Amino acid sequence: MQSKITGSRILITGGAGFIGSYVVEQLLKQSPEKIIIIDNFMRGSKENMRSFIDNPVVEFRLGDIRDLALLEDCVKGCDYVFHMAALRINACAADPQEGFDVMMGATFQLAQLCVKHKIKKVIYSSSASVYGLAQHFPTPETDNPYNNQTFYGAAKMWGEQLFRSFKFMYGLDYVALRYFNVYGPRMDTDGKYTEVMIKWLDCVRNGGEPLIYGDGSDSMDFVYVEDVARANIAAMEADATDEAFNVGCNRETSLKELLEALLSVNNSSLQPAFRPANSVNPVSRRLADITKAERMLGFTPSVSLEDGLIKLSSWYFELQKAKTAQ
Ligand SMILES: NC(=O)c1ccc[n+]([C@@H]2O[C@H](COP(=O)([O-])OP(=O)(O)OC[C@H]3O[C@@H](n4cnc5c(N)ncnc54)[C@H](O)[C@@H]3O)[C@@H](O)[C@H]2O)c1
Structure with missing residues (x-):
């Protein structure tokens, strides 16, 4: 058709x-x-x-x-x-x-x-x-x-x-x-509302301490x-x-797990530092039921969090390299 x-x-x-x-x-x-x-x-x-x-x-x-x-x-x-x-x-x-x-x-x-x-x-x-x-x-x-x-x-x-x-x-x-x-390449890297993944990737590059505000148990469904x-x-x-x-992906990932995955795909042994939560997050959990999209749209996510983080990391590191070369 x-x-x-x-x-x-x-x-x-x-x-x-x-x-x-x-x-x-x-x-x-x-x-x-x-x-x-x-x-x-x-x-x-x-x-x-x-x-x-x-x-x-x-x-x-x-x-x-x-x-x-x-x-x-x-x-x-x-x-x-x-x-x-x-x-x-x-x-x-x-x-x-x-x-x-x-x-x-x-x-x-x-x-x-x-x-x-x-x-x-x-x-x-x-x-x-x-x-x-x-x-x-x-x-x-x-x-x-x-x-x-x-x-x-x-x-x-x-x-x-x-x-x-x-x-x-x-x-x-x-x-x-x-x-x-x-998430993925082209996500905002230097705007006012830069996402936590980018801040952590900066730590991987510069050897800084990746910060987690709160206990890291808040979860998201990354796609x-x-x-x-x-x-x-x-x-x-x-x-x-x-x-x-x-x-979504129907996979729940806590902030702590996200950081672990990001460090792991970058072979980094950095240790997170925990800080008191600086704002109240009223949404502490996210996990999508995606059966409706599978059934009616034939949609299933195809990129695992680990593979996606590898693509995000290499894109971001290349971007930073290009910026410093300018
Ligand atoms: N990124 C996410 O995690 C996420 C999650 C849920 C929903 N969404 C929704 O998905 C859509 C795309 O999001 P995104 O992450 O690509 O965001 P984005 O900010 O990168 O893209 C939005 C685009 O709209 C443009 N824009 C904003 N105001 C405009 C205006 N007044 N006139 C013309 N252009 C304008 C911006 O310049 C930008 O290029 C948005 O509707 C967003 O609310 C995004």
């Missing part, structure tokens, strides 16, 4: 970002007619798009999804939309007004434009944040969102409900993907970025609509 991607025109909001750039790379393998990317480089970069920025199939529009005229220009004529542009969870907390404008206002405008321009399907990047501290582990999609305490999680839940209501009112097809903890991109492609190709899917 021919791929729905072949010959299609596809818009990716936030396509210069971490996950979006991998989605573009995977889409390009199936010969789309056009891929339009809109990104304001708030976090994304030209470097993330290096492998495809000169591809004539790709049209990059530097701009903001809050710019309605520009957004309409991007949506017009497209068949499919991946909506990935968003602020990070801490950025939403730091500036809820901007969080509202980007995550809710612009998403609402986009949904309206998708109806107006008869988009065949929207693939919406949601988040495991919608669960807050979940009721069940592994967490199925049927767990309720009432434990979420963050503005970001509230905005993602609202986005899911927005598309649900637009499906009901206007027949706009969509799928929401609730990513768990995504490699290329697997997340594959889930996006599967969600577009599948007949599924009006559904939310967890995208």
Whole structure:
């Protein structure tokens, strides 16, 4: 059967970002007619798009999804939309007004434009944040969102409900993907909200003490970025609509285990140092039930945590080497 991607025109909001750039790379393998990317480089970069920025199939529009005229220009004529542009969870907390404008206002405008321009399907990047501290582990999609305490999680839940209501009112097809903890090359390394993995990799490079705040028992479900991109492609190709899917690995890893794995793949004998927790983390556990995505999208993660950490480490060390050589 021919791929729905072949010959299609596809818009990716936030396509210069971490996950979006991998989605573009995977889409390009199936010969789309056009891929339009809109990104304001708030976090994304030209470097993330290096492998495809000169591809004539790709049209990059530097701009903001809050710019309605520009957004309409991007949506017009497209068949499919991946909506990935968003602020990070801490950025939403730091500036809820901007969080509202980007995550809710612009998403609402986009949904309206998708109806107006008869988009065949929207693939919406949601988040495991919608669960807050979940009721069940592994967490199925049927767990309720009432434990979420963050503005970001509230905005993602609202986005899911927005598309649900637009499906009901206007027949706009969509799928929401609730990513768990995504990692891999191109993750943010020097922004304000650098992830703990990168800080620990700096310790491996410089011989510093890797710090764990709290007792290290908080857990996450790590999923490699290329697997997340594959889930996006599967969600577009599948007949599924009006559904939310967890995208994780169904493997629970504590912070302490994560550090051990990261040190082990780098043959490092560094010892962690524990510090008192500096903030209260209301979400102490994450573990995705991914049976629904397996059953309805044919999605199974393919990269183990160890293999993913090896890829992340070598990418990061190369990047640092290149920076010092400059
Ligand atoms: N990375 C994760 O662990 C994770 C987990 C759950 C959900 N998500 C969601 O997945 C999606 C992609 O996340 P990511 O990790 O690639 O983040 P990212 O920050 O790398 O990508 C988002 C992109 O959107 C762009 N953007 C932000 N505001 C914009 C605006 N107003 N106009 C135009 N572009 C704008 C940024 O420049 C960036 O390139 C987001 O919706 C995010 O909320 C990510």
